[in-house]
Amino acid sequence: MGFQALWVAFLVLGFLMFQARVLQSQNLACNQNDLKALQEFMRGLQSPIQGWGTTNSSSSDCCNWPGITCYSSTSLGLVNDSVNSGRVTKLELGRQRLTGKLVESVGSLDQLRTLNLTHNFLKDSLPFSLFHLPKLEVLDLSSNDFSGSIPQSINLPSIKFLDISSNYLSGSLPTHICQNSSRIQVLVLAVNYFSGILSPGIGNCTTLEHLCLGMNDLIGGISEDIFQLQKLKLLGLQDNKLSGNLSTGIGKLLSLERLDISSNDFSGTIPDVFRSLSKLKFFLGHSNYFVGRIPISLANSPSLNLLNLRNNSLGGIIELNCSAMTNLSSLDLATNSFSGNVPSYLPACKNLKNINLAKNKFTGKIPESFKNFQGLSYLSLSNCSITNLSSTLRILQQCKSLTALVLTLNFQGEALPADPTLHFENLKVLVIANCRLTGSIPQWLSNSSKLQLVDLSWNNLSGTIPSWFGGFVNLFYLDLSNNSFTGEIPRSLTELPSLISRSISIEEPSPYFPLFMRRNESGRGLQYNQVRSFPPTLALSDNFLTGPIWPEFGNLTKLHIFELKSNFLSGTIPSELSGMTSLETLDLSHNNLSGVIPWSLVNLSFLSKFGVAYNQLRGKIPTGGQFMTFPSSSFEGNHLCGDHGTPPCPKPDGPLDSPRKSRRNKYVMFGMAVGIVFGAASLVLIIMIVLRAHSRVLILKRWMLTRDKEAEELDPRLMVLLQSKENYKDVSLEDLLISTNNFDQANIIGCGGFGIVYRATLPDGRKLAIKRLSGDSGQMDREFRAEVEALSRAQHPNLVHLQGYCMFKNDKLLVYPYMENSSLDYWLHEKIDGPSSLDWDSRLRIAQGAARGLAYLHQACEPHILHRDIKSSNILLDKNFKAYLADFGLARLMLPYDTHVTTDLVGTLGYIPPEYGQAAVATYKGDVYSFGVVLLELLTGRRPMDMCKPKGSQDLISWVIQMKKENRESEVFDPFIYDKQNDKELLRALEIACLCLIEHPKLRPSTEQLEWRRERDLTKARKCSCATSLYIRN
Template sequence: MSSNLFHGTLPPSLLQHLADAGAGGSLTSFNVSNNSFTGHIPTSLCSNHSSSSSLRFLDYSSNDFIGTIQPGLGACSNLERFRAGSNSLSGPLPGDIFNAVALTEISLPLNKLNGTIGEGIVNLANLTVLELYSNNFTGPIPSDIGKLSKLERLLLHANNITGTLPTSLMDCANLVMLDVRLNLLEGDLSALNFSGLLRLTALDLGNNSFTGILPPTLYACKSLKAVRLASNHFEGQISPDILGLQSLAFLSISTNHLSNVTGALKLLMELKNLSTLMLSQNFFNEMMPDDANITNPDGFQKIQVLALGGCNFTGQIPRWLVNLKKLEVLDLSYNQISGSIPPWLNTLPELFYIDLSFNRLTGIFPTELTRLPALTSQQAYDEVERTYLELPLFANANNVSQMQYNQISNLPPAIYLGNNSLNGSIPIEIGKLKVLHQLDLSNNKFSGNIPAEISNLINLEKLYLSGNQLSGEIPVSLKSLHFLSAFSVAYNNLQGPIPTGGQFDTFSSSSFEGNLQLCGSVVQRSCLPQQGTTARGHRSNKKLIIGFSIAACFGTVSFISVLIVWIISKRRINPGGDTDKVELESISVSSYSGVHPEVDKEASLVVLFPNKTNEIKDLTIFEILKATENFSQANIIGCGGFGLVYKATLPNGTTVAIKKLSGDLGLMEREFKAEVEALSTAQHENLVALQGYCVHEGVRLLIYTYMENGSLDYWLHEKADGPSQLDWPTRLKIAQGASCGLAYMHQICEPHIVHRDIKSSNILLDEKFEAHVADFGLARLILPYQTHVTTELVGTLGYIPPEYGQAWVATLRGDVYSFGVVMLELLSGRRPVDVSKPKMSRELVAWVQQMRSEGKQDQVFDPLLRGKGFEEEMQQVLDAACMCVNQNPFKRPSIREVVEWLKNVGSSKPQMNKD
């Protein structure tokens, strides 16, 4: 019964039937994991038949079970594995579970369990796996835990466990992984004898309050590959005995009180397999070791991550770094390093992340830095070794709810040089860094103009130039940076009009403050006619945009790396706080909501449209403010090109989604109201219903029906167990429903609507997993009453039809292409562009076409769907999808034809003209 769409409580009649089967010896396994079952976990399968129960495997994980685990499990005399992680269970461990002495595995992570672990756990002498992480357990680790001599995996991290590591733990000679990170443990570990843990490969003691020197006997654990001791109170020096750990690949001792950095680096250079080394926030006020002290040219030959930030080092950037040819990430931030940035950094072929911020660096931005191979060549960046970390990096080491990252490549290609004393102009050669995602040059002494060549950085997401002495105008070409989500040129000497359009319509006034000669609506200073952009500037900008759009359609390889940052929030190692962490940077949202908090409670009545889904009778702007907590960032549930989407629970208990449109949408208020009211007539069971709108002091809000299950993108690509819960019938139903919604837009509603941005994140799912197309018609708010929509960039990377690189027109056939990509997502479970795949299979459409040409179309299907008896149906849908993504738009079917084909899947093979 696992990995389905079951919900509600488990029927008592089913449980009684299974209990009877258990009594007869026929029930050995009961697995309901990865569903949406609610209520309490039933233990009756054991309680009535303790003497004859044959049940060996019980899995309730990844559901919505609540409450305490009731007694009864102890009666399952032959139960070997019990799993109930990822639920909302609370209360203590049931005492009788310690009577199930056959248990080899207890896995209950990611719940709300509390109380102490209890000494009774040591009765389970056969236990090999104990996973209780991410709960609320308190008290000490059981003092006699060493009696669990077969224990291999002990994962207790992210609780509130106190005390110290019990000495008996050292008797668990079969331990392979021990993780107690993020607890309240303390004590001097140097008295513990780790030398008996010869099988131990991963040890994580981070984020506790351990003291003393690093445990000397730890160096006897020859199998260790990963050690995290970060964020404790260890002191002293790294012992030469560490050279016994020649298998060690990951070492983090950040945020402690170690000394003698020169001695530490000399020793660690001898560990031939070391690839990740994080020593930040130690060695306070020492000198950065120079070439005279570090003389081993063969050291650190496998090092990929080197973090030495936050140590207050003096000295200069050492030249011995030039020997680290595998180096990908270098963090020397938050020190007192002086001198200039060495030009030889560009000889490090795999370096894509440099953080030299918060130092005392002087001199110019070396043009040599613009020739870093992994930042100038997409091919070079793609060939950087994609290493999986033995222990993950965490978004915030002190917050269990944050994400973890298992690959170095999850970090964005970035250069951080902020808060130094660099001077001179920003070189025009900076436009060569086309792989770059983030650039921070803030709070230096740069002067001259902002180079228009920055607009060549087509992957750029964050650009910080504030706090310098820059002059001239903001290049209008920067608005062609369609992925730019954070931008600041505040506190310079800039002048002229602030560009509008593109991402510039999403930036607040704080991005431009401190430049008194800048003008534009965002800073509430009007521009004189002579301050406008010249016709020549317009022509130049159009060329840049055209070039970018063509690259988006035909040169997708140059965009692939941005997808990681598009999907995963932005990260950076930050020695200013907990250095053994990756700091998430979310999309910048201005604290100014756009609606004054003191708005009249009776003012601005919201216009509501009558339709069968609308349960709201009346509504005011004040009630919207209250429901969204004045458009608090905590209530954001979506972000798109047209603005942010907020979840709001209204006074009558109805939950709605409120889209706050961003930027100047080009319509006067009267025109806007007329257009929105026209859109409200587009009503179909497979469209997200527009329930109302409000215009108040220039802020424009659209109110939609809230979709309980979020987007198709979330279920296919974001939710850990999402794909396994979407079986083929459900995926086919989603495709059928979405096609019907799109067909209504294209052929029935008047005037016809071109969506222009069909993608899995714009297909929302209700509580029954029925598909609803979202964001339809919003493009018409830019140019109303047109069935073609002319924009600077149409669509989303991976879904963009090839012809959009040749013309500025979004068409019905373009929508069909994008929908074909969505069908391929449903069939394969893959993203349209996936950097984690081998180079030849990163682009979904091209890969599918290659597989079909080689007669390997069966390999296209999601492994979770294979062997379930739906191969013929999936083949029919694959044929339809490939017709939709035909390179020639005139050979694509109409959406009405697609609807008919999908409707007939499974009953009779759709008749398709494949010519």
């Protein structure tokens, strides 16, 4: 009986569960109120969401839309609550490239538990209703473009996870969020523009475990109520302006595992309160103003894994208790004032792998005990006055795990040891630069076959460069410059595998350790000092090398920097060097090279620094490509002719005769001229008529013959003229061919990465600029037409309007209006009296005009357009010096392209943002960075990169940053625009430029902010002679 009852109960339960499933599936139809709210949400977006509201049977059932999760409120299917059925509980659309804004209707989704819109491009203010969702547990709006302040009224009683980082939110820090959000565990407000003091209130979030407030503008000290958070595991306050002494209250955070207070203005001594922080694993306090010694409790922390106190003013002797610090893995105490000997006890820290003690005040040599460092991977002791290199290498070779060794600015005048027993099997990075070392490159180094980066520059090394360098499979950076090497360049260097096909994977010694560190170096500088960011380089300059430049160097397609200047190299410049398609710098100046400059080098589209000065070169300087951008100093000291301040080239009339024969020929020719002048006059009129009748035919025939030699009519439909206020409707392809003399070089007025620009003078005197696109666009004709006509709809007073286009066989022509005053680059860097002709008022108007044009492309133009090649040569000037942004959107014609983000990078070296080299993604903030470089050009009158400048000032950005750090801002301005009356205005503009150049893209202003703020703030500064704000922020 009992068994039967149990069986019946089982059947009933099974039936009820089946019925519940049936009823639940029926009740999952989208709630109508939620459907309406989602439809309003869609209207706030600028493009539809794929799969939402499609024309099928479930178009109104939002529960089936991608990113939507619903649930039924019926319990086991027994109660059919139609009002609450099919309610939306999750809206998850992260990384969908959504654009537009978040509307108030999202607050109508009152059953929402998760809202995830991370990594999109949503903008404007956050809706008030968003902060009053009673069931919301997870809110992730990070990495968008939201702006404005957080509402004062917040009621999120169920919230557990809130992340609104990496936006443009401003105002005071919303500590009031904790008043009605007692369940919150993760609060991430980092990478915004919150300002003011860190006021009390966060202490009310008693369950908080992660608090991230880094990279804002917070000032003052740490609010004491934060120290009441007993469950707090992570506290991130880095990159603010917090100051004063670090509170002893830190010791109350008993659960703390990670503490990051780096890059602030904390001062005084570090409090000795770490004994109670028994779970602390990571302490980052670098780049502050701490003094004194490392606290005893910190030096005895058994849980600590990473200790980074780099770039402070700590001193005394380093005293760590390695017997207690059993988990310490990374130690960075560089750029302080520690003294005494390098601590000999450090190998007792058994897990220590990464050590950076650079730039301290140590004396003596490396301790013998360092041979016991079995796990040591990274060691930097640069600029520490260490002596005895032979002993140092003998000891460190026994560290079998060592992969990176940096010993720059030590061992002054010692010899590089040739001890054949030395062996560094796993070494990948070796830097012993600027030590004035003598001797030659030792044979033992050939056994370090894993080397990727070798820098032995600025020593006194001699002998030949060993050929075995060419056998290093992973070597991509070799700097042997400023030594005394002799002999030929090893031919084996032309076979370096990583420079032919760079597929190596570079692992940093530590994610927290820069390879080099300079005191108060900017974040941007640190980024470029990471190993993975070093450009592939062969630097052999300033030696005594002889012999030829091997043609096989052209095989190094991945090489970026090739420097051979100041040697005794001879022979010709190989035309094969044009195969180095990634080359940015080619410096062959101050050698004994002869012959001509190969015209094939114009194909090096990324070449931004070029030098052949002071050789024995002859012939014409190539034109086209990047050669149009190089200064005259790149070619001086030769026998060259053509452009760049050199004499004009002789006409190709054959070799000159002897002086006597030349004089006789002059008399003969004069007599002949007198005899025929009258006869010629009678034929002139006839000839002019004939030429006028046939010139069009001849040019067109020549055009046809230079193509495929196929017979094809010049169909008038080949030329498409677009609507514009200028009247060019009567212009034909025939006119363009004749007015450019079949695109003769004499009519070239500019060139860029996408093609050459020709001046076309029409028969009626009107002028046009014709861009002849280079290469294969990779698009079908129909796609090309669609893209061109889309670009033509970009109409703004500060954009160069596309007037028309033409497709003829493999040629694609774009028709633009002609700009009388050429480009900003011409006036700043090429025209002799150009800088003096551009006063500050003119430069300010040019900057504002370019900013307005760029803001239109990013914000108002439909579809939005990413420029990707902002530079001074792409800012054109009309007869009134009004600025026009040129070449916008050409990447859409030449490369597969997305209007917001693309992985096909183009641009001009010196203007390319640092993140492009790592992330390989072009963004709107990349355009802002490039605009910041142009703004620096306007302010300083200098090129972004100028190798003719002294070391330390060749890179414009680094030089300006350094001058600012030294409080010498007034010295960076172009003397033609600087005076006391506009001092404050110039300083304000300089701050704006520096904001555009911030390393982190999210921290840069948008073009909308940039354009509006520049006008308001600079106009205000002009009227009031003061500019109090230093930031482009609301």
